[in-house]
Amino acid sequence: MLQNNSVLKSKIDQLWNKFWSGGISNPLTAIEQITYLLFMKRLDDLDLKRISDAEFTGEEYTSKFAGEFTLPGTDQKVDKQTLRWSNFRRMSAEDMLNHVQLRVFPFLKMLNGEESPFTHYMKSAVFIIPKPSLLVEAISTIEEIYAEIEKDADEGGQAFQDIQGDVYEMLLSEIASAGKNGQFRTPRHIIKLIAELVEPQLGHRIADPACGTGGFLLGAYQYMVTQLDKNKKNIQPDEDGFIRNSVSSLLTNEVSGILNDSLFGYDIDVTMVRLGLMNLMMHGVDTPHIDYKDTLSKSFTESNQYQIIMANPPFTGSIDKGDINESLKLGTTKTELLFIENIYNLLKMGGTAGVIVPQGVLFGGGKAFIEARKILVEECQLKAVITMPSGVFKPYAGVSTAILIFTKGGETEDVWFYDMKSDGYSLDDRRTKLDGYGDLQDIVTQYKMRDRNKDSDRKQKYFFVPKVEIVAGFYDLSISKYKEDVFEEVVYEKPVVILTRLKTMESEIDKELNELEGLLG
Template sequence: MLQHNAELKSKINQLWDKFWSGGISNPLTAIEQITYLLFMKRLDELDLKKQLDAEWTDESYKSKFEGKWVPPELRSTIPDNASELEKIDYRANDEKKHGIDRRDLRWSEFNKKPAEQMLQHVQTKVFPFLKDLNGTESNFTHHMKNAVFIIPKSSLLVEAVKTIDEIFVIMEKDAKQGQNFQDIQGDVYEFLLSEIASAGKNGQFRTPRHIIKLLAELVQPKLGDKICDPACGTGGFLLGGYQYIVTQLALEAGTKDLTPDEDGFIRTSVASTLTLDTQAILDTSLFGFDIDGTMVRLGLMNLMMHGISEPQIDYKDTLSKSFKEEGQYDIIMANPPFTGNIDKGDINERFQSATTKSELLFLENIYHLLSKGGTAGVIIPQGVLFGSGKAFQFVRKLLLERCDFKAVITMPSGVFKPYTGVSTALLIFTKVWGAKDQITKPATEQVWFYDMEDDGYDLDEKRKKKNGFGDLQDIVFKYHSYIEERLTAKELPQWDKAKKCFVVRREEIESKGYDLSFSSYKEVPLYEVEHEEPSIIIDRLIRSEAGSLDDSLLSRFESGLIKELLDLRGMIK
């Protein structure tokens, strides 16, 4: 969407420039501070909308900005044996002494204050309120504990608030023209997050949204599935799974006005068709882990800004000895970091691949995290498909024997530009055998291969959108057609390996050291070509040079191209 909205893109760039000139030049620090402001703005907008919706439907709704708020450090210590009435008295007394009117904490209230007063108000009241938003026991509050509001100048805050207000005005205008507001907001936030790329460390590369949508279409999460990303970053895959489910529920409910986006996918974040029970299920279905505290906070706020009240994103190293979860998740969507080798001393003992390479450990880890019957969609560097080392072969064998390994979709090297030019692939597999199960038969019979040549965007640093969808919709259609054919066919169908996609039997893959690279099985067709006699070809060349001259005249040419051709013809004859 931003590719076609120069005004909105310009405002976002202005926001970055203001932070840069205001002394906050680190992209990760800037995006965190901008996210806090966006979150404050969106919190106010969502609360006002819910109030209006409640009035319209006569439902009860308690505003987050209703009543008094007491900062945690000023709250009384209530004795454990206090009665409910005594607890109420304690809280009432605290509100009387230290309570802050929650209405003053709204964005739409504090953005009217003079510059110096606004900065102090946000630093000392609004931001502490934000950190305490979901109560002292919530996951969000726990991870916001160490968050710091570091905008140093009142002038920067005023300019940032003004620019964000202008951005929301443009977003509202676009929403009235038919685009979903939350989808526009998602585009804006994704554009902001893209700046993290210049920090470019720890292998953390933002996955393009159209690739996330593609992966969701392939694994098809459904309501009630526990969805996980063991290296979630800012929560893009979790949001992608959530949006896919919400869209399917909207379509099932008869929503008619949903149209494909520029990549050919139908998506909505609007939860208006959800019941309270359905929303509660979704709110407790998303689980993410990351080893970067800033990413955890960004992920939490990203999902909360999209209407997910309490995302389960936590600060954990899922490869370490301290991480004990096994067989917990129905869907895993992930793009684990490709950081090379990690500390051998802290690798979880359950891993059997005997490697320190993170991409292999994450693949093995995802197998362990899946429940039986659970499906994973994972992005990996293509080197994992054909690496000849024992660890590479072990992991590929593990997935082919203990999982129904469904698909390998290779992607062109430009998909992750400007972050990296590494060639990547999508893997789709469903867990059949548990880690302690005795295998009676390998779970994989055949693997579907597809060579994505075009993802709908230029493969250079700018990644400009092209006309059409590239191979994206073709992949979705052909993959699900293959899965359907596999379920109904009495015998495994034969596929032409000379084409863009084909199927390879497990036995053939096994015979090649569990190689999963597309090129190892692609067959280049050979065609028999008939050529004219050389003398005939030379005659044609001579005629083209000399026009309609007959042989008696041609023989008079004693030099030049015609003479050389005549000599050559004579040699052949």
């Protein structure tokens, strides 16, 4: 969507530039402060909409701005109505900054009650916009961004929440520190692809043990919401060919409650936890369960908890050997291997995972690499290995990756491989949207129609490999080991024909040189 809306993209760039020139040059700090403002705006808009909807439907709804708010550490009470974006945005610059710093932000931090994960991880959050002028300019630009979102939603038919999500995801993509410690933001179209393959259902417990800003949890949420309306004919595919929505006429309070209790995320960066919480809340998940935890450490004791896991764990780096969870038996400190075993442990029997790994995991010859792959093949039903081109994670990294789809406790008879050549975007640092969907929709179609009796031609993009062959090859899962190269026969002209052509060309060159010599006298 953003690729087609230069006005919206320009306004987002303006917002970044205002923060940069206003003295907040660290991209991660800037995105956190911008997120707080977006969250204040969205909180007001959603609350007013829910009040209106409740009046229309007759359902009960208690406004988040009803009553008074006692400022922490004081006896002073303020009318919550004054904390609405629509109210404080009309204040003078000095009064607005003072009001947001001392009243609105403390209210925001306590939004879901003292015992909620959101409040817990917002305790250390600080509102650090230093200048009244920067706050006024930022609020004005955000208002313009939201006006453009509404216009785009009206003209393009896309849900407002989805466009807002695109905007927020674009802001998140600007975090310059992405890629640190092997943490790369997963492109949204790859998240949608994995959700389509693992098919999370209403009532499933769904987790991401290294969730970052919550992209996979949001992808699962949107997939499930879309399924509520899947029989409607007026939902159009997005730019990647997927049908997605964040809102539904069937999203009742009861269904929303089930969805709220379905999504669980963990991360070792408190800032990412806060961003993830707000990301989900801005998309309608009122009480997301995202916690600050290292799921590889001894302090994390969960197992056999989830029906679905979607994850893109850190690709590189290692963990302190003394802090590795004792349930992890691979005997390595490499996080990309430990997460495979950890995800296996977290899945319930019969649970399914869609996990992104560096392609080195598929063929590494070390003992821990082989043992990790053995878990996938011997203790799971390894359903698919989908290799992706190296540009998918640019501009953060050029590492080649693959998607693993596996079900805990099933039996692997053979493994379906797919060699993705294009994800619908250019594979350079710009990642420009190309015409069509690349291989995305073909992967979904072929995966759901896969047939071991038909998908046997290893010269094609996709094919099955029997387990016995994989085991014999030390559980090697690299597609290059099994795919047969296609060599096209090149027919050359006979030497006598080539020689005749060369003589003709030489004669023509001599003629041209003689004419040139004559002209020069």
